[in-house]
Amino acid sequence: MLSLKKYLTEGLIQFTILLSLMGVRLDLDSYLPSHLPPLHEIILGPTSAYTQTQFHSLRGTSDGYGVHPKSVDLDQFFTSRRLLGCVRALDRLTVPSTEVDAWLVHRETEGSVSQTGSSRPSDSPQDLTSSGSEPNRDGQGLEELGATAQPGSSDLSKEDIDLIDILWRQDIDLGVGREDFENRQQQNENEEVWEPLRDGAEPLEAAVQVDGETGESIRQFPASDTSALVDAEQCPVVSNRTDLLLSPLLADMSGTLDLEQQWQDLMSLVDMQAMEVDSSAEDPLYLSLDPPLQQDVNLDQASLSGCSHNTSSLFTPTLEPFSTPESPVPQLSSHNSTDLNSTFGFTNLTGLLFPSQLNNTGNITSPTTMPDTLSGLLDEALLDEISLMELALEEGFSQVQASQLQEELDSDSGLSLDSHHSPLSPSGSESSTSSSCSSSSSSSSFSEEGAVGYSSDSEMIELEESEGASGYQPQYSKFCRMSSQDPSRFRHLPFLEHVGHNHTYNMAPEEPEEMQPIVEKNSRRQAGFLDRQAGRDEQRAKAMKIPFTNDKIINLPVEEFNDLLAKYQLSEAQLCLIRDIRRRGKNKMAAQNCRKRKLDTILNLEQEVKHLNRERNSQLREKGENLRSLQRMKQEVEHLYQEVFSQLRDQNGRPYSPQQYALHYTSNGSVILTPRNADGQQGRRAERKDRRK
């Protein structure tokens, strides 16, 4: 077993993979003796995680969606792609043309059936056209391909020969996998393709044959009957590279894709390959040959980066969270607040200067040191909390509301859509603003909408939004505009159809270049889907021999439509079908527009909510700054108060006791000294000073 594994791993398998990467499907398990485990278990060991990479289905299908980005196939796929890239890079260095030569080197054993594609006699036990009905089942690949391998044989060299033989024959019909073969079977078009292969009297010299189905030139060369090794100079070109690329696509020619799209796909494939060598040095992920797969990778990257970027940028709070919950309360007070409250009856200076909760004791601190202390203590975070507390005090906020507000400010998102709607809370006003804006926007956007289609509508929305101050709108506007084109306009431009069918709505594109692969991928899927859907009514129309196109049926104005109907003698059933087609077609477009509009509305509302949240946060920040400014003014006033009070002297030249007297501001700007005790209420005016600062 070990020797077998080593042999297979180091020689045959690598070669097989190489050939396989060129588009030749091969099922190695079918070449193993039946008592051996499947090949992948020989190589990798038993694992249920192993799944065979569907290179050929990837290449055989022009869209290439067979490999999911998360598939475990991808590792092997990329590794193989890398190897293939090396091979092709090598090819570019040595051969100026875009040609890959695959050399088949094998030793023919005497008496064995030395069969190459061109010289294989038609003695195979099962002919191609009479192969089994389950071509996809493992173990039948040989029979389907007309192989003469003997599965029960344990002669490895013979298996090797058979294997290479099969490879050789597969090379000749390059890129034709089992699925393709199945298609051919269904269409009964494969006789002329395979006929030469079955012809044992085929001349041994090189012959150029034209594939009857694809028109592809196939250069077939005989294997030397006598050679032990085929020299490189003698070895025929199995296929040029264009064939390698072309054949999987051309194998689909009988499908629904038209010739134009085939060529588009082919050219894109070639372009991607041309870029491959360059890009491979930069990013291993770009080793991918298959454009759709590469798009998948890009899609994932784009989606990840896009999402992360968006969430970070869109949801970054504009207001820094409060950092320290420790007591920010400066010891402002040098007086008992109750005394101040009782004595400063004329104005509410006490409330401004000494919030009641801050000073309950009458301890006197040095007035002159207070501002310095404050400046040290009152950093931004502390003042923010002060602001909240004052907000709670001055605006009637309950402590709960204040804490809720702080939670909102602390939250990273800044987006609390269902936030606490107290009548005083900003979110309440926000929601009302939001609803009013949305209603106005929708009315202005949608009421003027006529039959002109949806794109104009979207652009109107975009215009409106761009007039606003939303910094994020351009991204979404681009996005919405891309998603709202009329798809019928691009129905005949396969590579433009993505414009109308971008369903990656939740990903805000960062750059158009990154957008491109995503929408392209979607476009292909969409194209296929639309083709199929359009084909349904199309086929009904064809079946009923409707003499004009569905496009006309659907898109013609009523008058012209009626004229068209009048021009033909149509049966009742035909008329019914035509009306159905028209109704369905119009409704289909209407539904698409409706959904896009709905989506745009949602996106716009989302933008609006974000914008209002930013606005709210900015206003909250502004409010905090105002409160801080107010706090500074209070401190300044307090400082001046202390300074003035300390300079006052009574008749005896002694300073007034702050416990017994207090300064008071009057409405006309003067300051009076009043006793604090109740019996001095009648106001012994000790001093009067005009202070106009």
Next chain:
DNA sequence: GTCAAATGTCATTGG
């Protein structure tokens, strides 16, 4: 086989 998303289709409404 199940599920979610996308899309198609039908019925209804209102302009």
Next chain:
DNA sequence: CCCCAATGACATTTG
């Protein structure tokens, strides 16, 4: 009354 767009609800397709 007819035409048509819009839309909710359900069906179908697809990955």
